[in-house]
Amino acid sequence: MKLASYKNASRDGQLVVVNKTLTQCVLVTEIASTMQQALDDWAQTSPKLESVYQQLNASKLTDTLPFDSKKCESPLPRAYQWADGSAYVNHVELVRKARGAEIPESFWNDPLMYQGGSDDFIGPTDDVPLPSDKWGIDFEAEVAIVTDDVPMGTLPENARQHIKLIMLVNDVSLRGLIPGELAKGFGFFQSKPASAFSPVAVTPDELADKWVDNKVHLPLISEYNHELFGCPQAGIDMTFDFSQLVAHAAKSRNLSAGTIIGSGTVSNKQGTEYGTSIAEGGVGYSCIAEVRMIETIRDGEPSTEFMKFGDHIKIEMKDEHGNNIFGSIEQQIVEAELC
Amino acid sequence: MKLASYKNASRDGQLVVVNKTLTQCVLVTEIASTMQQALDDWAQTSPKLESVYQQLNASKLTDTLPFDSKKCESPLPRAYQWADGSAYVNHVELVRKARGAEIPESFWNDPLMYQGGSDDFIGPTDDVPLPSDKWGIDFEAEVAIVTDDVPMGTLPENARQHIKLIMLVNDVSLRGLIPGELAKGFGFFQSKPASAFSPVAVTPDELADKWVDNKVHLPLISEYNHELFGCPQAGIDMTFDFSQLVAHAAKSRNLSAGTIIGSGTVSNKQGTEYGTSIAEGGVGYSCIAEVRMIETIRDGEPSTEFMKFGDHIKIEMKDEHGNNIFGSIEQQIVEAELC
Numbered sequence: 001m002k003l004a005s006y007k008n009a010s011r012d013g014q015l016v017v018v019n020k021t022l023t024q025c026v027l028v029t030e031i032a033s034t035m036q037q038a039l040d041d042w043a044q045t046s047p048k049l050e051s052v053y054q055q056l057n058a059s060k061l062t063d064t065l066p067f068d069s070k071k072c073e074s075p076l077p078r079a080y081q082w083a084d085g086s087a088y089v090n091h092v093e094l095v096r097k098a099r100g101a102e103i104p105e106s107f108w109n110d111p112l113m114y115q116g117g118s119d120d121f122i123g124p125t126d127d128v129p130l131p132s133d134k135w136g137i138d139f140e141a142e143v144a145i146v147t148d149d150v151p152m153g154t155l156p157e158n159a160r161q162h163i164k165l166i167m168l169v170n171d172v173s174l175r176g177l178i179p180g181e182l183a184k185g186f187g188f189f190q191s192k193p194a195s196a197f198s199p200v201a202v203t204p205d206e207l208a209d210k211w212v213d214n215k216v217h218l219p220l221i222s223e224y225n226h227e228l229f230g231c232p233q234a235g236i237d238m239t240f241d242f243s244q245l246v247a248h249a250a251k252s253r254n255l256s257a258g259t260i261i262g263s264g265t266v267s268n269k270q271g272t273e274y275g276t277s278i279a280e281g282g283v284g285y286s287c288i289a290e291v292r293m294i295e296t297i298r299d300g301e302p303s304t305e306f307m308k309f310g311d312h313i314k315i316e317m318k319d320e321h322g323n324n325i326f327g328s329i330e331q332q333i334v335e336a337e338l339c
Numbered sequence: 340m341k342l343a344s345y346k347n348a349s350r351d352g353q354l355v356v357v358n359k360t361l362t363q364c365v366l367v368t369e370i371a372s373t374m375q376q377a378l379d380d381w382a383q384t385s386p387k388l389e390s391v392y393q394q395l396n397a398s399k400l401t402d403t404l405p406f407d408s409k410k411c412e413s414p415l416p417r418a419y420q421w422a423d424g425s426a427y428v429n430h431v432e433l434v435r436k437a438r439g440a441e442i443p444e445s446f447w448n449d450p451l452m453y454q455g456g457s458d459d460f461i462g463p464t465d466d467v468p469l470p471s472d473k474w475g476i477d478f479e480a481e482v483a484i485v486t487d488d489v490p491m492g493t494l495p496e497n498a499r500q501h502i503k504l505i506m507l508v509n510d511v512s513l514r515g516l517i518p519g520e521l522a523k524g525f526g527f528f529q530s531k532p533a534s535a536f537s538p539v540a541v542t543p544d545e546l547a548d549k550w551v552d553n554k555v556h557l558p559l560i561s562e563y564n565h566e567l568f569g570c571p572q573a574g575i576d577m578t579f580d581f582s583q584l585v586a587h588a589a590k591s592r593n594l595s596a597g598t599i600i601g602s603g604t605v606s607n608k609q610g611t612e613y614g615t616s617i618a619e620g621g622v623g624y625s626c627i628a629e630v631r632m633i634e635t636i637r638d639g640e641p642s643t644e645f646m647k648f649g650d651h652i653k654i655e656m657k658d659e660h661g662n663n664i665f666g667s668i669e670q671q672i673v674e675a676e677l678c
Contacts, residue, residue, distance in 0.1 A: 011379060011595070040350060078595055080417045080458035083528070107523075114525040115454040119419035119595035130591060131492050153470050153677035174591060184446075186453040187526015189422070193591040252469060252513060252532040256350070256417055256458035338492035 001046075001053040001203045003165070004327075005035050005073040007123065012036060013073040016065075017052045018200050022327055025067040026056055035076050035201075039258040042148045042164055046203075069327045074121040074197035075167055076146070080256050082118035082195065083249050084142070084171060085111050086264035087240040091290060094267070094274045098293035111240045111248045114187050116171070118260065122196040124329045128172055129336035130193060136175030137307040137333055141222045141286035141315045143234050144169045144262040145242050146201060150255035159246035160214055162255075166207065168198035168220070169262055170315050170329050175289055175306060197260075198315070199327030206325070214241035216317070218325075220266045222286050223314040230284030232268035232275070234317075265290070307333050340385075340392040340542045342504070343666075344374050344412040346462065351375060352412040355404075356388055357539050358395045361666055364406040365395055374415050374540075378597040381487045381503055385542075408666045413460040413536035414506055415485070419595050421457035421534065422588050423481070423510060424450050425603035426579040430629060433606070433613045437632035450579045450587045453526050455510070457599065461535040463668045467511055468675035469532060475514030476646040476672055480561045480625035480654045482573050483508045483601040484581050485540060489594035498585035499553055501594075505546065507537035507559070508601055509654050509668045514628055514645060536599075537654070538666030545664070553580035555656070557664075559605045561625050562653040569623030571607035571614070573656075604629070646672045 002020065005013030006027075012034040016025040031048045032038035038045045055061050086092055092112065093103050122128060130137060146165035154162065177191035210217045217235030221228070240248070245261050266286045269275050276282025277291060285291050292302035307313070316328040341359065344352035345366075351373040355364040370387045371377035377384040394400050425431055431451065432442050461467060469476060485504035493501070516530035549556045556574030560567070579587070584600050605625045608614050615621025616630060624630050631641035646652070655667040 078419045112523055112525050113528050115528055119598055120593045151678050152675050182524050184451055185521050186451050189452050189454055190590045251529045254459045259458055336491050339490050
């Protein structure tokens with residue numbers, strides 16, 4: 001099943017069921033007004049939503065609306081938790097290598113994860129307003145999942161059942177602010193402004209045999225300023241699968257329904273040391289920082305600039321027939337109007 | 340005005356207005372069912388809630404209930420954002436000194452702040468369930484504020500107006516997990532399990548002349564296993580006031596209504612190098628770690644143990660007449676029943 005949150009006068013938007021081909025949708029207020037309401041009571045709401053989805057796909061419903069990504073909030077316009085992993089260790093290795101550092105051996109068996117801000121996500125086709133483009137603005141294309149209630153201490157083998165929805169995310173990062181924040185030791189804060197998620201969140205069964213071993217086995221496509229920038233396969237080189245990430249997050253606390261957990265920037269090694277760019281005939285990257293790292297390792301300094309006001313990023317994933325699964329994140333970086 | 344969230348069958352509890360002396364309360368469903376609803380529309384709801392508060396204090400209401408802290412959730416049982424500062428730089432200096440490190444000069448003019456988990460707070464008198472007491476369980480007594488919507492880029496001088504509520508917090512920390520997490524560079528995650536907040540949140544005007552310069556000028560009292568452990572003055576040695584912390588959090592993003600921002604562990608130097616314990620005749624500390632640091636500096640190793648299952652912590656603040664302002668956080672550490 002496919003779900004989205006349509007913009008309305010409220011902070012949480014209006015839950016809609018979207019058909020498989022992303023052409024039609026229908027309000028489901030009688031089941032749940034918002035995505036969070038649906039997730040709060042998922043055992044009760046999901047069979048009803050699934051039934052609507054089947055009828056919608058079978059064209060048995062009246063009162064449908066043409067589906068329009070531009071009317072979407074992020075599936076959870078605000079969430080109670082956004083925890084982002086960094087499961088593609090190649091990404092981490094590359095960033096460290098460029099500054100001459102090795103990654104600790106533990107990074108291969110203990111997931112990296114940070115607590116992200118979740119109070120004010122940006123819509124999937126909304127502008128990304130930022131006060132300055134001197135802060136090293138970067139996109140990060142990732143896969144994310146949404147859980148129901150996960151009890152403290154849940155083991156990886158039991159975590160899979162708590163993964164209820166899958167979506168894509170643009171985890172906007174301010175690279176210029178990261179070194180200073182990490183040096184302070186408290187993790188990211190100002191360097192991780194509001195993220196945006198794909199217009200549509202889908203249940204794992206929608207991915208059929210592309211959802212295996214708690215990973216999504218499809219390319220994640222990033223187009224930067226309307227040119228292909230990366231299409232790494234999200235199922236490859238994902239050192240920690242989503243069940244491991246959920247279990248990591250739940251080690252010392254319960255996770256409440258609607259918790260979003262991200263994969264980290266999708267990155268493939270492709271049999272090379274650090275992967276190769278689209279220009280080099282490879283699958284490219286899911287953020288600008290990685291290209292800059294490759295350039296630094298190769299040339300001694302980066303040549304690709306970070307994003308400036310006016311730059312555009314599109315992130316999407318297609319099934320093996322070329323059909324857009326989640327709708328597209330399509331965003332432009334703009335200067336924030338400060339008060 | 341004083342507000343609380345009574346436990347009910349829902350995840351967010353039931354908003355109640357509490358009288359000044361914490362003896363009576365009243366449901367206000369006709370104004371807002373939950374604390375978050377009230378905060379989402381604060382300009383509309385707060386005058387109505389204030390009116391109820393005045394009538395409650397004047398004993399003009401029927402339908403009142405005796406107020407009972409044990410029936411309370413944290414004022415926001417789950418929140419969209421919990422960002423914890425570390426504004427008492429003495430605390431940071433002490434922790435670093437014990438391991439032979441100096442703090443960078445920048446710590447005196449750039450606030451430390453981490454993004455905390457906010458999806459599943461513990462009630463103020465509920466047990467703190469954890470899987471192990473081998474992880475260095477510690478309490479941290481702090482002051483916290485709640486904002487309305489804060490636009491990106493808000494300056495400190497404009498941030499004060501966004502501080503709508505004040506409360507106390509027990510920011511539970513797992514000291515044994517912190518070094519490993521900080522070494523990974525992504526900040527706290529597993530080392531910061533669910534926090535608990537005081538039964539009651541109050542508007543700044545309730546503190547009258549004790550709310551000056553965006554700081555609370557009253558002692559924060561911690562009783563550990565029923566003995567006084569600390570009573571440092573929250574208005575002293577707070578290097579960054581709450582307006583500065585709000586502005587820091589809003590540098591690169593909007594903060595949504597209901598954002599909670601913490602002061603960090605309250606700590607006074609008292610004219611000494613690192614403060615002194617209650618036993619030494621000082622105002623003591625607001626967490627066990629600081630006492631252990633003093634012991635380490637003095638004796639070469641710590642002698643006070645971290646919390647074990649069964650240990651008890653009480654955190655509260657009284658006005659100059661000895662009246663409890665926020666109700667008391669009273670919690671016991673217990674072993675979590677893992678599934």
